[in-house]
Amino acid sequence: MDVAGAAPEPSLGGIYDLRLIRRLWQFIRPHRRTFWLSLACLPLSSALMLAQPLLLKLAVDRHVAAGRADGLATMGILFLLATIGEVLLVYWQYYLTMTVAQNTLADLRVALFSHVERLPASYLESNPLGRLVTRLTSDVDVLNEMFAAGAITLVMDLLTMAAIVGIMLTIDLKLALWALAFLPLLLLAMNYFRIVARYTYRRIRVCVARINTYLQESLSGMAIIQLFAREGSTFEEFRALNDAHRLANHRSNIYEAALFSMVEALASVSVASMLWFGGPGIVKGTIAFGTLVAFIEYIQRFFVPIREFSIKYAVLQAAMAAAERIFELLDTPVGLAVPEKPHAAARVEGKIEFRDVWFAYRGNDYVLRGVSFEVEPGQTVAVVGATGAGKSTLIKLLERLYDVTGGAVLLDGVDVREWDPASLRRQLGVVPQDVFLFSGDIRSNITLGRDGIGERDIEEAVRAANAAGFIGRMEGGLGARVRERGSNLSAGERQLLAFARVLAYNPRVLVLDEATSSVDAESELLIQDAVGKLFQARTALVIAHRLSTIRRADRIVVLHKGVVRESGTHEELMAARGIYFTLYKLQQGRQMAAAGVQRPSEAV
Numbered sequence: 001m002d003v004a005g006a007a008p009e010p011s012l013g014g015i016y017d018l019r020l021i022r023r024l025w026q027f028i029r030p031h032r033r034t035f036w037l038s039l040a041c042l043p044l045s046s047a048l049m050l051a052q053p054l055l056l057k058l059a060v061d062r063h064v065a066a067g068r069a070d071g072l073a074t075m076g077i078l079f080l081l082a083t084i085g086e087v088l089l090v091y092w093q094y095y096l097t098m099t100v101a102q103n104t105l106a107d108l109r110v111a112l113f114s115h116v117e118r119l120p121a122s123y124l125e126s127n128p129l130g131r132l133v134t135r136l137t138s139d140v141d142v143l144n145e146m147f148a149a150g151a152i153t154l155v156m157d158l159l160t161m162a163a164i165v166g167i168m169l170t171i172d173l174k175l176a177l178w179a180l181a182f183l184p185l186l187l188l189a190m191n192y193f194r195i196v197a198r199y200t201y202r203r204i205r206v207c208v209a210r211i212n213t214y215l216q217e218s219l220s221g222m223a224i225i226q227l228f229a230r231e232g233s234t235f236e237e238f239r240a241l242n243d244a245h246r247l248a249n250h251r252s253n254i255y256e257a258a259l260f261s262m263v264e265a266l267a268s269v270s271v272a273s274m275l276w277f278g279g280p281g282i283v284k285g286t287i288a289f290g291t292l293v294a295f296i297e298y299i300q301r302f303f304v305p306i307r308e309f310s311i312k313y314a315v316l317q318a319a320m321a322a323a324e325r326i327f328e329l330l331d332t333p334v335g336l337a338v339p340e341k342p343h344a345a346a347r348v349e350g351k352i353e354f355r356d357v358w359f360a361y362r363g364n365d366y367v368l369r370g371v372s373f374e375v376e377p378g379q380t381v382a383v384v385g386a387t388g389a390g391k392s393t394l395i396k397l398l399e400r401l402y403d404v405t406g407g408a409v410l411l412d413g414v415d416v417r418e419w420d421p422a423s424l425r426r427q428l429g430v431v432p433q434d435v436f437l438f439s440g441d442i443r444s445n446i447t448l449g450r451d452g453i454g455e456r457d458i459e460e461a462v463r464a465a466n467a468a469g470f471i472g473r474m475e476g477g478l479g480a481r482v483r484e485r486g487s488n489l490s491a492g493e494r495q496l497l498a499f500a501r502v503l504a505y506n507p508r509v510l511v512l513d514e515a516t517s518s519v520d521a522e523s524e525l526l527i528q529d530a531v532g533k534l535f536q537a538r539t540a541l542v543i544a545h546r547l548s549t550i551r552r553a554d555r556i557v558v559l560h561k562g563v564v565r566e567s568g569t570h571e572e573l574m575a576a577r578g579i580y581f582t583l584y585k586l587q588q589g590r591q592m593a594a595a596g597v598q599r600p601s602e603a604v
Helices: 018-064 072-117 121-126 129-136 138-148 151-171 173-179 183-220 222-227 231-284 289-330 391-398 421-426 442-447 455-464 468-473 491-505 521-534 570-576 579-594
Strands: 352-360 366-375 380-384 406-411 428-431 509-513 539-543 555-560 563-568
Touching: 018 072, 018 151, 018 289, 072 129, 072 138, 072 289, 129 138, 129 183, 129 289, 138 183, 138 289, 151 173, 151 289, 173 231, 173 289, 183 222, 183 231, 183 289, 222 231, 231 289, 352 391, 366 391, 366 406, 366 539, 366 563, 380 391, 391 406, 391 509, 391 539, 421 428, 428 491, 442 455, 442 491, 455 468, 455 491, 555 570, 555 579, 563 570, 563 579, 570 579
Parallel strands: 380 539, 380 555, 428 509, 509 539
Antiparallel strands: 352 366, 352 406, 555 563
16 A cells, blocks of 8 residues: 555665675775674684584593593683683674674665755655664664664674584584475475565565655644545555555564474474484494584584574565665656756856746746746746646756756756755745745754854844844743744744744845745735845745735736746736736735725725
């Protein structure tokens, strides 16, 4: 079940892809000294582990069986030292491995977040936030589980098992063959598990991403869910997603339990078959008792990594699936090409030009069709039109959130595609219709962490934006707490903070995207006064919803179905009695009806 409107999950290739390991190594490489040191502990600990059964064999055959007690203390001390050495090496190997893991994954999260910051708006609009959060959190955590479970020691486990087989074959060939008689059956079972587990762990990662996506969307829109009494249907949708996740995990548990139980059974059968074959040999004197003791120890140690294989392999499969999704995100092109020597300017004059601009979000479904107009430095130009006319798209193209399909958008005569994106956006002060505020305080939401904005600058910006009144009433003033998305502030207060933010940044070009369309009349008066201060000595491009707010604009551009149909002052357009005249009269009539005022023709 996918969230409506979400892009489908990417189709994955084979799990065992050495390219993923190589790419993961790029993040491990800065910490490679610690990594190699941790790996160096593995053969040493394995050697000490392999030595312990041999010491037991020597103690039994040379001392216990011979009735000699003089060397048993030495053998016991050697066995104890080997055990202590193995424990210490395993401890340091795990500690060093997890140190590498934490540093590596911290670097990976930073790389992911840095890449997401540069992704094009089209990607962010077509992919649910929950899926991106999954990539940066739980998918990275799965890689941490891979390190914690010791999945990277699988190769060393195989070498240790090979060494055990080699030692047993050297000590007694026939006894070793009896002990390993059921190994082919185990290998077949493990291969089957490898095949079926591949798809199961992919499915789990997909289910996790879908649950996170649905939770993010549902929790953000919980007020709407409650207002429209959709709790029941929303709960059923979530339960379906949760059930899919549960079933995927249940299926993986079945495979893991089957493999684990088979390993346990074969380990017991191997020991039993060895005793059945070796017991008569001890009675006859063809097999030393110490040899049998050593074989029992080696068989038990041989099956230890196999018992852990299901856990390690499960984690490794999940980690490879998570890594593929992580690198799929990292491979997503940033979309906007930046020239080798981009244009940058500390200050601009503020001339804006849309030159024969064509744009389509998809295919040939053009939102803008040959749009051309200019905004001279210091001039205020308003863009009006019906919903869907392409007004807000002009702002996205000016900010270069999207690139034009045809034509060009220029700032100070330079195509915005030639600008350094960061430098371009520093010249633009945008006040959106839907103001986004971050969790924190008033001060941080005005400065947005930008250096060079002092306390005096903030206070002046707050006064100029007419925000000092409501900020002064809040406990803490500029340090007052702002909840997530500014939920503890009204729409008008959020809008005034947006104006204060722009004033603090002091841009040369001001862009207003229907900034007064969703506020009350009192807030609108404060905003209109703040707008007047913002427009002083600045170029302004205003996307207008309420036509009464742009009567004093130097020029008004009327967009209709993506085409510039009219252009002029308010008086010129009203005199022309065209689209603008119709829109203005319709809006004025609605406002009068809302206020309970009759039109002149309806008056008694």
